[in-house]
Amino acid sequence: MSFxxxxxxAPARFHKSERVLADDGETFAYTPERQQAFDEVVTRYPAxxxxxxxxxxxxxxxxxxxxxxGASMRFVASQIGCSTADVEDVATYYTMFYRHPVGTYVLxxxxxxxxxxxGAERVVEQISAALGIKPGETDPSGMFTLIEVECLGAxxxxxxxxxxxxxxxxxxxxxxPAFLDGLRTRGAAALTGCHLHVEEK
Amino acid sequence: xxxxxxTIDGRPxxxxxxxxxxxxxxxxGISVPYYCYHxxxxxxxxxxxxxxxxxxxxxxxxxCSTTCADGMVVTxxxxxxVKARAGIFEFLLVNHPLDCPVxxxxxxxxxxxxxxxxxxxxSRMDFPRRVFDGEGVKADVDFxxxxxxxxxRCILCTRCVRFMREVExxxxxxxxxxxxxxxxxxxxxxxxxxxxxxxxxxxxPVGAITTRDYRFKSRPWDNPNVVDTICTRCSxxxxxxxxxxxxxxxxxxxxxxxxxxxxxxxxxxYWMCDIGRFGxxxxxxxxxxxxxxxxxxxxxxxxxxxxVLPKVREQIQQAGxxxxxxxxxxxxxHAATEELFVxxxxxxxxxxxxARGSVSLTWARSEKTQPAGTRFVVPATDAPNVRGAHDLGFxxxxxxxxxxxxxALRAAVEGGRVRVLYVIDPGPDGSLGDVAWxxxxxxxxxxxxxxxxxxxxxxxxEAADVVLPGATSTEKDALYTNDQxxxxxxxxxxxxxxxxxxxxxxxxxxxxxxxxxxxxxxxxAVRVALAAAMPGTAYAGAGAVTFSRPxxxxxxxxxxxxxxxxxxxxxxxxxxxxxxxxVQMEGVPVKDIIPLKPTQA
Ligand code: SF4
Ligand code: SF4
Ligand code: FES
Ligand code: FES
Numbered sequence: 001m002s003f004x005x006x007x008x009x010a011p012a013r014f015h016k017s018e019r020v021l022a023d024d025g026e027t028f029a030y031t032p033e034r035q036q037a038f039d040e041v042v043t044r045y046p047a048x049x050x051x052x053x054x055x056x057x058x059x060x061x062x063x064x065x066x067x068x069x070g071a072s073m074r075f076v077a078s079q080i081g082c083s084t085a086d087v088e089d090v091a092t093y094y095t096m097f098y099r100h101p102v103g104t105y106v107l108x109x110x111x112x113x114x115x116x117x118x119g120a121e122r123v124v125e126q127i128s129a130a131l132g133i134k135p136g137e138t139d140p141s142g143m144f145t146l147i148e149v150e151c152l153g154a155x156x157x158x159x160x161x162x163x164x165x166x167x168x169x170x171x172x173x174x175x176x177p178a179f180l181d182g183l184r185t186r187g188a189a190a191l192t193g194c195h196l197h198v199e200e201k
Numbered sequence: 202x203x204x205x206x207x208t209i210d211g212r213p214x215x216x217x218x219x220x221x222x223x224x225x226x227x228x229x230g231i232s233v234p235y236y237c238y239h240x241x242x243x244x245x246x247x248x249x250x251x252x253x254x255x256x257x258x259x260x261x262x263x264x265c266s267t268t269c270a271d272g273m274v275v276t277x278x279x280x281x282x283v284k285a286r287a288g289i290f291e292f293l294l295v296n297h298p299l300d301c302p303v304x305x306x307x308x309x310x311x312x313x314x315x316x317x318x319x320x321x322x323x324s325r326m327d328f329p330r331r332v333f334d335g336e337g338v339k340a341d342v343d344f345x346x347x348x349x350x351x352x353x354r355c356i357l358c359t360r361c362v363r364f365m366r367e368v369e370x371x372x373x374x375x376x377x378x379x380x381x382x383x384x385x386x387x388x389x390x391x392x393x394x395x396x397x398x399x400x401x402x403x404x405x406p407v408g409a410i411t412t413r414d415y416r417f418k419s420r421p422w423d424n425p426n427v428v429d430t431i432c433t434r435c436s437x438x439x440x441x442x443x444x445x446x447x448x449x450x451x452x453x454x455x456x457x458x459x460x461x462x463x464x465x466x467x468x469x470x471y472w473m474c475d476i477g478r479f480g481x482x483x484x485x486x487x488x489x490x491x492x493x494x495x496x497x498x499x500x501x502x503x504x505x506x507x508x509v510l511p512k513v514r515e516q517i518q519q520a521g522x523x524x525x526x527x528x529x530x531x532x533x534x535h536a537a538t539e540e541l542f543v544x545x546x547x548x549x550x551x552x553x554x555x556a557r558g559s560v561s562l563t564w565a566r567s568e569k570t571q572p573a574g575t576r577f578v579v580p581a582t583d584a585p586n587v588r589g590a591h592d593l594g595f596x597x598x599x600x601x602x603x604x605x606x607x608x609a610l611r612a613a614v615e616g617g618r619v620r621v622l623y624v625i626d627p628g629p630d631g632s633l634g635d636v637a638w639x640x641x642x643x644x645x646x647x648x649x650x651x652x653x654x655x656x657x658x659x660x661x662x663e664a665a666d667v668v669l670p671g672a673t674s675t676e677k678d679a680l681y682t683n684d685q686x687x688x689x690x691x692x693x694x695x696x697x698x699x700x701x702x703x704x705x706x707x708x709x710x711x712x713x714x715x716x717x718x719x720x721x722x723x724x725x726a727v728r729v730a731l732a733a734a735m736p737g738t739a740y741a742g743a744g745a746v747t748f749s750r751p752x753x754x755x756x757x758x759x760x761x762x763x764x765x766x767x768x769x770x771x772x773x774x775x776x777x778x779x780x781x782x783x784v785q786m787e788g789v790p791v792k793d794i795i796p797l798k799p800t801q802a
Contacts, residue, residue: 017342017350017390018334019377024389070389082372084388089375 022091022099025069034060038079051082054090058097067098095149103138103145105183108162111148114155119173123159124148126176143184167193207273222264222275223251233277234286234315236293236406237358238265241471243367248358249289250315253277261285283319290320296331296381297407298353303338306408308421312356333384341411345392347475348401348410352384355409361385361401368472369397370575385409396569397577399478403461403471414479415459419446424458426751431681431691432460432477433535433585433628433674436601438683439469439477443675443694445751455751457485457675457695468683474569474579481675483629484695488657490670491699501668506700506710513623513667514714516650520620525552526559527620529610531639534564534584534597535628537679538688538740539727540704541586541593544625546719546730547712561610562590562597565634580684584632585674589682592738601684605634614642622648626655627671627704633661640664654707670701677703678724678748680740688739692748 030038038060042053057079061072073087080087091097098106107127111120124135127146131139138145154160157169163183168191171179182190203218209231216225221244226233236248246266253264256274261282264275276282294316301307333352334340344350357376362385366372373393377386387393393401401410426445431438439462446458460481462473483489493509494501520527530544548556564584571578580602587601598606613619615638622643626633642648643664653665656673674681676697682688697703702710705727712719721727725744732744 015334015339015342017352017386019384019386019390021389073388083375085373085375085386088377088386088388092377093379095379 022068022070022073022088023101025065025067025071028061028065028069028072028075030060030075031064034064042080051080051086054080054082054087055094058087058091062097067101069099098145101138103141104143105163106145106147108147108149108152109135110150110152110154110158110160110162112151112155114151115159118158120159122173123161123171123176126173127180130177130180144180163188163191166191169193205269205271205273207269207271207275209275210277216269218269220269222253222255222262222267222269222273225269226253226264226275226277231277232318233264234311234319235265236311236315236356237360239360239363239404239471241368242360242363242404245359245363248293248356250286250293250319252282252285252289254279254282286319287321290316291324291326293356294320294324295326296353297356298330298337298340300337300354304351304354304408305411305416306354306405310408311406331381341416343390343392344387344410345394345398347398347412347414347479348393349413349416350385351409351411354407355385356407357383357385358406360404360406361410364397364401364404365393365395368400368576369395370572371395374401396474396476396571396579397472397575399475400462400472412479419444419458423447426455426694428675428692428694428751429463429690429749430460430675430694431585431683431689432473433681433691434477434480434583435474436580436582436585436587436684437468438585438681438687438689439463439473440465440689441473441477443481445694455695457481467687468685468689469577472577474577476579480629483657484673484675485698486657488630488659489698489701490656490658490662490668491701493670493700494665494668496666501663501665506702509667509669510710510714513652513669513711516621516652516666517623517715520650521551523620525556527618528559529613529619529622530560531607531610531622531624531633531636532560532562532590532595533624533626533628533632534562534582534587534590534605535632535674536586536590536625536704537627537674537677537681537691538586538589538593538731538743539679539724540625540627540708541590541595542731542734543705543708543712543719543721543727545593545595547708547715547717550712550717550719551715557594558596560595561605561607562587562595563605563607563634563636565631566604582684584628585681585683588684588686589680589688592682592686592735592740607634607636611638614639614648617647619648621650621652623652624654624661624665625671625704625708626653626661627673628656629673630657630659636661654704656701669707670697670699671704671707672697672701676701677705680728680743680746682739686739688743690746690748692750694751 038057041056042050045052057076058068061068061076068091073091074084077084077087109120109124128134131144133139133146135146135148152160152162154167154169159171161168161171166188204215205218206213206215209226214225214229216228223233223235223238233251235251237245244266246263249263251264252261254276255262301313334342340351340353341349362374365374373387374385376383378384399412402412424444424446428443430441430443432441442461442463443457444459445455448454448456460478462469462471464471492503493506495504495509495512517528564582564587566581567583568581569579582601587597591597598604640661643651651665652667653662654669654671655662656671662668674691675694678693679691680688681691705724709719709721728746729744732741735741
């Protein structure tokens, strides 16, 4: 039963918000392993701070389906026991939660000062030209998503591109085609990120 | 209570321990602006405009989040405070559209008042404003069934977020995105769905959240009168203000334009529910009864009061002489205490106190869906005075939190043992609960005579033989006793429509027609008698209760009513130069207060 009297105000004259919403996606639930991981991690928070586990819960979602959908936010809210608005609040605050499906490799090109000085803009141009997409878009093959980001903390090895969770350093604009081919053929092994080097050594 | 003493602007100020510097300043009448602070919500400290200088503290402090300590020395008017504060105001207005002329909050907007008093005269911003959802009123978008949201005006004080989280109990509002792109939103633009949604319009310090019911209907300076009323939509009995809008010159008179909560820490704090806030249209609606009516054949026809009373007397006397128990009363718990008292006197006078059982109290009930953790629970009983009827000695079934018990009356009516049923119902349609059986009995002839003293033309009225038009709670001075047993006065805001009369007056006329010598000439007289009849109870002071009157205000709406005045002093504060007087402005020539630009000669 609604207690609210009917109070439409000239409905033709006002519109719905133009806010870009996350894709609603399909009904979501964790895989059994992720559910187990979640159940274990929440026990590390005091009962009245359960809400703090929301970031971890969203990471699990992104791991599982590549992005955070509307349906998955509802799922996380029910797991955490908070409101759906609380989850959307967090999911929209952090730029590294994607709210639309992304490609296999997300190319986060740093455009802050050091990288910019060493040609980050041209790196973006080259990638755009090679894949035929603008920043924020995914190429038709579904392999690459191009995103511009701020400083990645590896300024000494500019220009830097973060591919999913790993770095690729000193990417000169003219190396872009080779870099993309490397990713296509060898995957993450083609990256030059320092921690990968450390692991190798 | 322990107290602490501090100095604010050279003035010693003593407050209860635990109060914040901002509260101390407000209590002592020192103007400090604030947005995110709200006395009914938790501290947030996000808007920064309440900054003051406190000796021995390294930087300027937000007074809303600093607790008073003994010996603290606070200044609110130093040059650096003034300058920093003006800077914050400049930031607050960087993206604000300043579309006050088309904004519903205009005229009662803390952003207007405070910016005017404390902000810089001009913005230095060269860049275009950030725009959500379009420019101007196009930015007003759907925010649930009762509200509209204009994100361009929002200053992100998070009062609405905290209201939903702390009071409503379901945090449906959040801030999405971040930084310059932050906006107030509900999950996937689903809107706010809450029984308390109207309060969001009250807490929002700007015109970002408005109610669909009130928007574009009036401006504060067109509502010169405010009256202290009590909401009668349920047994909680919230303190409310009824706002009257002056009609245009040619139409004269005034119109009920909105209901807002009136601060009452014992009952409703700063809040009220949407049922009370938005459910007032019926009071001045088309369905109101304006003239007495009698049945001629299948139709009800208007007639005069002096013709209708003899008919009622005749029927009651006939039935009463044959069998006193065949005259019964069905009274809605919307009836005020005065009316119940006159009814009690009438029954005692005619049939003796034993006959009080001839009165059956009735009311509607509806369980409200509210979140489990809500701090504002709306009771299930949809009537204001079950407790009052009980106090006056009438049987009220299971009491104010149960259902009415009409079993015996129904059996008597359907068994043909009732010859006259007198219904008293000054509430909205449906306030008698399920009484379709009464209309059915009348139509079938099992009930020979039905009198309805009511206010709206509902089903029972259609079946009645005599209809007496009464007054709603906003049309009479009356007492109601809420579920806590508090006897509360509700003042008359408007007059009953047409020839309708206040219900106590109708009952007195009926009693006199029946030969009783009741001589009340005002509801005050009834209350004096009530007080005398019930010494030692909560009603003993009834004779001295005062009611507020609409006071026309030519100058400023806050001058019109002490309770609204309170709100402005404590929640929005009186600020220069709008209200004329202020310490800060003493001795400053007007041309320096109002930033007039020199015109080109
Ligand atoms: S909508 Fe109003 S109450 Fe909510 S954050 Fe914005 S200004 Fe504050
Ligand atoms: S809670 Fe009850 S008394 Fe208060 S506003 Fe709502 S209906 Fe009226
Ligand atoms: S500027 Fe690119 S990593 Fe710091
Ligand atoms: S920071 Fe103190 S009122 Fe907002």
